[in-house]
Amino acid sequence: MIEPTFKMEASEELVHPGHLACQGCGATIAMRYVLKALGKKTVVVIPACCWSIIVGLFPSSCLDVPLIHTAFETAAAAATGVRAALDVQGQEDVNVLAWAGDGGTFDIGFQALSGAAERNENIIYCCYDNEAYMNTGIQRSSATPVGAWTTTTPQGGLEDRPKKDIVRIMAAHSIPYTATANVAFPDDLYQKIKKASSYKGMKFIHILSPCPTGWRIPSSESIEVARLATLSNVFPLYEVENGSKWRVTYVPPKKVPVEKYLESQARFRLMSEEEKRRIQKSVDRYWKELLGRAEGGSKK
Amino acid sequence: MKKVLMGNFAASHGVRLSRAQVISAYPITPQTHVVEELSAMVARGDLNAKFIKVESEHSALACCIAASVMGARAFTATSSHGLLLMHELLHWAAGGRLPIVMVAVNRAIAPGWNIWNEQTDTLSQRDTGWIQLYCASNQEILDTVIQAFKLAESVKIPVMVIYDAFILSHTYEPVDIPDQKVVDGFLPPINNPEALKVGEARAFGSVTNPDFHMEFRLKLHDTYERAMETFREIDAEYADLTGRSYGIVEPYRCDDAELIMVTAGSLAGPTRMVVDGLRAKGIEAGRVKLKMFRPFPVEALKEALKPAKKILVLDRNLSPGTGGIFAQELRVALKEDKRPVWGFVAGLGGRDITPELIESMFFDALGAETPVSNTIFKGVRL
Numbered sequence: 001m002i003e004p005t006f007k008m009e010a011s012e013e014l015v016h017p018g019h020l021a022c023q024g025c026g027a028t029i030a031m032r033y034v035l036k037a038l039g040k041k042t043v044v045v046i047p048a049c050c051w052s053i054i055v056g057l058f059p060s061s062c063l064d065v066p067l068i069h070t071a072f073e074t075a076a077a078a079a080t081g082v083r084a085a086l087d088v089q090g091q092e093d094v095n096v097l098a099w100a101g102d103g104g105t106f107d108i109g110f111q112a113l114s115g116a117a118e119r120n121e122n123i124i125y126c127c128y129d130n131e132a133y134m135n136t137g138i139q140r141s142s143a144t145p146v147g148a149w150t151t152t153t154p155q156g157g158l159e160d161r162p163k164k165d166i167v168r169i170m171a172a173h174s175i176p177y178t179a180t181a182n183v184a185f186p187d188d189l190y191q192k193i194k195k196a197s198s199y200k201g202m203k204f205i206h207i208l209s210p211c212p213t214g215w216r217i218p219s220s221e222s223i224e225v226a227r228l229a230t231l232s233n234v235f236p237l238y239e240v241e242n243g244s245k246w247r248v249t250y251v252p253p254k255k256v257p258v259e260k261y262l263e264s265q266a267r268f269r270l271m272s273e274e275e276k277r278r279i280q281k282s283v284d285r286y287w288k289e290l291l292g293r294a295e296g297g298s299k300k
Numbered sequence: 301m302k303k304v305l306m307g308n309f310a311a312s313h314g315v316r317l318s319r320a321q322v323i324s325a326y327p328i329t330p331q332t333h334v335v336e337e338l339s340a341m342v343a344r345g346d347l348n349a350k351f352i353k354v355e356s357e358h359s360a361l362a363c364c365i366a367a368s369v370m371g372a373r374a375f376t377a378t379s380s381h382g383l384l385l386m387h388e389l390l391h392w393a394a395g396g397r398l399p400i401v402m403v404a405v406n407r408a409i410a411p412g413w414n415i416w417n418e419q420t421d422t423l424s425q426r427d428t429g430w431i432q433l434y435c436a437s438n439q440e441i442l443d444t445v446i447q448a449f450k451l452a453e454s455v456k457i458p459v460m461v462i463y464d465a466f467i468l469s470h471t472y473e474p475v476d477i478p479d480q481k482v483v484d485g486f487l488p489p490i491n492n493p494e495a496l497k498v499g500e501a502r503a504f505g506s507v508t509n510p511d512f513h514m515e516f517r518l519k520l521h522d523t524y525e526r527a528m529e530t531f532r533e534i535d536a537e538y539a540d541l542t543g544r545s546y547g548i549v550e551p552y553r554c555d556d557a558e559l560i561m562v563t564a565g566s567l568a569g570p571t572r573m574v575v576d577g578l579r580a581k582g583i584e585a586g587r588v589k590l591k592m593f594r595p596f597p598v599e600a601l602k603e604a605l606k607p608a609k610k611i612l613v614l615d616r617n618l619s620p621g622t623g624g625i626f627a628q629e630l631r632v633a634l635k636e637d638k639r640p641v642w643g644f645v646a647g648l649g650g651r652d653i654t655p656e657l658i659e660s661m662f663f664d665a666l667g668a669e670t671p672v673s674n675t676i677f678k679g680v681r682l
Contacts, residue, residue, distance in 0.1 A: 041498060045366065058506040066496040068369050069505030070362060071388055077359035081366030081374070084322045084350040086498070088372055094498050112362070115355030 011036040019062040021054040024219030026209030026226060027128040028054055029183045031063075031099065034126060034207075037193035040065060042095040043086070045079045047109060048072035049101035050135040050211075051128070073108040075100040076116035079123040087122075095197055098125040102143035103133045106164050113204075117173035120201040124193070127166065127204070130211035138214040145234075146279060147262075147271040150214070156270040162282065167206050167240070174243035175202040181237065182208045184227035188237055188249055195239075208235045216266030225264045231256040233287045238294065246293040258283050305475045307468035308333035310438040311377065311403045311461070313475075314445025316347045317483040318401075320375040321490075324352040324363035326382060329415045330465040331405045334377040357382035361389040361400075368398040369504045371495025373449065375400070379465065380407035380421045387425065390458075394429025394520065396505060399452035399492065400459075401445065402430075406565065406616075407465045408649040416650020417465040419565065419617040423593070423625040425460075429520060431527055432594040435463040436568035438473040443544055446478075450487050450534050455527045456494075457520070464566040464616075465650070482541050524595050531592060548597045550589040551604040553579060557586025559665055560608040562601070562630060564590040567614055567653060574658040585662055590626065598633040610640055610665045614658065616647040623675030642671045646678040653679065 014035035021028040027050055035042065044067045046052055052069060056062050070078040079098035086094050100109055105127035113125065132150045133139040140150040140157070142164045147157045171178045176199040181189040189207065196203035210226045212219040229235040230250065237250040258280040262268040271279075305313065311334045315323070323342075325335040341347040354360045357378050364374035378386065383404055393400050408418035422432060433448060435441045441463050448459040463469065496502055508516065528548060539545035552572050554560055563571050568589035578585040588604045590597070605611055611634070615624025622628055627643030634641065644661050647653040657679045664676070 043370070043496070043498060052507060055503070056506065058503075058508045058512055061501060061503040061506065063503075064501045066498065066500055067503040067506075068366055068496065069503065069507075070366065071392060074359065074362035074389070077354060077362035078366035080352055080354070080359075081322065081324065081363035081368075082370055084324070084352055084363065085367040085370035085372035085374075088321045088348075088350055089370070091498060111355060112359045115359055118355070119352070 012039060014040065014064040016062045016064065018056065018060070019054050020056060021050070022213050022219065024210070024212040024222035025050070025054070026183045026211065026222055027051060027101070027130060030126070030128045030189070030207045030209045033183070033186050033189050034097065034193050035063070035065065037190050038095045038097060038124070038197055041093065042097055043068070043082050045070055045075055045082060045096070045098045047075040047100050047104045049104050050130070051099060051101070053135065072104055074112055075104055075109050076121070076123070076125060077112040079125065080116050080119070080121045083121055083123055096123040098123055100125070100127055101135070102127060102129040102131060103141045106142045106166055114173065117170060117175050117202045117204065120175060122200050122202070124196050124203045124205065126207055128207045128209040130209050130214060132214050134211045134214045147268055147275050149267045149270055160278070170204040171240040171243045173202070175204060176200070177203040177239065177241060178243070179239035180206045180208070180235065182226055182230050182235060183210070184223045185230060185237060185250060192239060192249070214267065217264065221264070228256060228261040228264055232258045232261040233283050234258055234261050236287060236290055238290060246290070248290060248294045301477050302474050303477055304472050305438055306333065306470055306472050307438045307441050307463055308405070308470070309337050310442040310475050311445055312337035312341065313477055314442040315375050316341050317478065317480060318446050318449045318487055319373065319489070320347070320349050321372040322350050322352070322364065322367035322374045323376065324354050324360045324367070324374070325376050326354055326357045326360050326378070328357070328379045328382040330407055330469040331377045331379040331382070331403065333469070334403055357385045358389060361386045361393065364400050365389060365393050365396065365398055368400050369396065369496055371490065371492050373490040375402070377403035377405070379405040380409055383421050383425060384409065387428070390425055390428035390430055393458045395516070397456040397520065398458055399449070399456055399490070401448045401452055402458065402460050403445065404460050404462045405465050405469045406462060414649045415465065417467055417616065418648050418650065422460060422462050423617045426594055426625070429457065429524070430594060431457055431459040431592070433459065433461050433592055434564040434590065435461065435468065436566055436589060438468060438471070438475050439544065440546055441468065442475055442477065443538065443542070444546070446483055446487060447534050447538055451527065451531050453490055453492070454530050454534070455523050457523060457527060462565070467566040478542055486538060486541055528592065528595050528597060546591050548592045549600045549604050550591060552587045552589070554586035554588060554604055554607060556584055557607050558584040558609045559612060559662055560586040560588055560605055561612040561614055561661070562588045562590060562626060563614040564593065564626060565616070567616065570653065570655050571614065571658055574655050574662070577655070577659065578662055583662065583666065596629055596633065601630065601633060608639065610642070612642045612644065612661055612665050614661065615643065615645050616653070618645055618648060627675070640670045643675050644678050645675055651679060
């Protein structure tokens with residue numbers, strides 16, 4: 001199991017109260033943990049996403065670090081520019097954090113992201129994934145899982161198209177560090193961000209961040225639902241070093257059926273039993289493949 | 301030191317002498333030499349900059365914007381489709397009051413694919429908030445790049461330095477390269493007190509609701525008006541150091557001219573030649589070269605055009621259905637004026653504009669009281 005490595009109260013608080021997130025917002029919790037790990041010597045770049053709003057309207061900001069808002073598709077390119085400026089100014093030790101949603105990462109910002117990864121820019125790119133365009137009102141992105149209701153998939157998800165496997169795509173760029181994380185597993189998340197900041201070059205962290213509004217769950221169940229995602233292997237926790245060394249960082253103690261995860265959220269209400277069985281199969285297959293790719297570590 | 305340089309290399313030397321710190325660019329003909337030469341300068345150690353080879357022009361400008369927010373002197377170069385891809389970020393740069401300098405080499409826009417000269421690409425970006433300076437020689441390109449950094453950093457508005465594809469970009473001319481010491485005296489290291497600093501909890505580009513947005517735009521607008529005067533001062537200071545200045549508009553033999561042609565960019569050369577030829581024939585012709593297009597120098601143009609009875613505009617660009625863009629802007633500026641304005645459109649997609657063709661425009665205006673139509677296409681097969 002994951003050993004607790006940080007005390008929430010003792011670590012530096014760089015996300016302050018007064019932000020504009022919805023109740024139970026996973027993305028806000030994610031930023032809090034990530035900045036606790038990175039510390040004050042960080043510059044944050046945020047493209048259009050929920051966090052453009054969450055952080056506060058002019059002239060307010062809930063972050064205790066410098067922040068650059070940038071165009072939707074430019075998080076990785078803007079982070080590149082920040083890195084370049086810091087380097088020419090002799091501030092190589094400062095973390096540059098690109099902080100984008102799934103739309104800005106999987107879809108519109110993907111070209112710039114791939115470019116930055118290919119150049120191995122010395123930045124940390126975090127995608128907080130709430131599995132749809134939540135800021136504009138729950139429209140489907142290519143991170144939306146099969147069968148999920150959104151306002152643009154009123155009959156449920158597209159037929160049998162799996163969610164884009166962003167981590168494998170990023171790992172295929174052979175960057176120093178790629179990982180998944182989940183706000184329901186703060187120690188794992190914290191350790192991964194710490195690890196990421198110790199590497200020079202491109203780091204990509206994919207963070208599952210529940211959205212009570214879009215997932216159709218009570219805001220008090222945000223963490224519980226996110227935990228089920230990992231316990232059911234729908235969202236496994238793992239890391240990839242240099243695109244080749246795979247390691248599962250958390251193995252659920254006992255298998256939770258995918259159905260339990262799906263039934264925890266009203267967005268999956270339109271799914272048939274047959275579809276749920278199909279998803280269980282594909283989750284099992286993916287987990288098996290993942291264990292196959294992983295070496296050593298805590299895999300069974 | 302004098303060297304024979306193509307226009308694109310003149311731009312690179314301007315950037316080197318200006319000590320740009322972050323350069324981010326993507327290749328596109330006819331701009332490519334600018335960044336090739338800058339890459340070589342960085343590799344040789346002649347320029348201490350970060351050169352980032354991004355995957356698109358959109359990312360090139362996004363990268364420059366972020367670097368500029370952090371207080372670095374940033375530069376990019378592009379043309380045509382690359383400039384159009386940057387369109388969204390052109391607004392970001394100007395709205396963010398970032399002193400970025402860009403070289404834009406004028407090239408036509410597809411379809412069909414056309415790499416040759418036309419000014420529609422930069423002129424269609426006129427409402428983005430960038431200052432636009434058009435150049436007529438390779439010497440002017442080098443000098444204008446250096447002036448542009450000083451202007452951008454003085455008024456906190458990004459500046460586009462613009463010149464014609466091939467006619468200047470790929471053509472060799474003797475260029476005087478100022479000493480680094482002279483340029484350093486003219487252009488001190490960038491110091492933007494508004495830049496974000498590590499450790500400070502400040503944000504760039506936050507959501508502005510209707511209570512704030514309009515004031516930001518008003519400030520940009522007001523500063524824009526002042527930018528013209530600031531450029532005059534910068535141009536005069538540069539003249540003291542190098543003996544060269546270009547002005548906002550450059551009138552040629554206009555003092556007693558009855559017909560004056562307004563144009564921009566490399567057309568300044570052949571139009572001057574045609575004016576000389578017409579003068580030899582006893583025709584009182586003059587020419588005004590427009591260097592600054594944004595902000596649009598209404599008063600300077602009015603002054604230069606004072607003697608004219610008839611005004612001609614030569615546009616190497618087209619706003620379809622409206623006509624030449626310089627003509628359109630000039631007509632608005634002269635709205636109280638009763639003098640006829642001939643709007644000629646020629647040379648689109650790199651078609652030659654010969655002295656004979658320019659001369660025929662003057663004869664058109666000589667032989668009529670008013671133009672036959674608002675927009676007259678010249679050198680076109682009908």
